[in-house]
Amino acid sequence: QLQLVESGGGLVQPGGSLRLSCAASGFTLDYYALGWFRQAPGKEREGVSCISSSGANTNYADSVKGRFTISRDNAKNTVYLQMNSLKPEDTAVYYCAADRASWVNCRPDLFGSWGQRTQVTVSS
16 A cells, blocks of 8 residues: 655744655655645645656745755655755645656646645744
């Protein structure tokens, strides 16, 4: 059974850092595009960052460029999101997702497999 499990969320002060991890089980991530998405209360789910199956291509939402870094370790079947210089507006529930394709646009409707979510709260 295909499963994605996020970890690494929590409460952090503005300017702080967190690293989210998403481990896959039941399948290998080698042939999947991967993405991180978030949803804040009252807002639609949005793409934060996505990475191609090879890791060669990435993209980022304008709001996180220069602060967040997506990476993947296919040997560990895991994708990461390093989040630096966190702001209160980064507060949201974060999801990882996978799609059986080498690359897709970073849109939630294009991803078929989802993790259960992890909460990130940025507050002093």
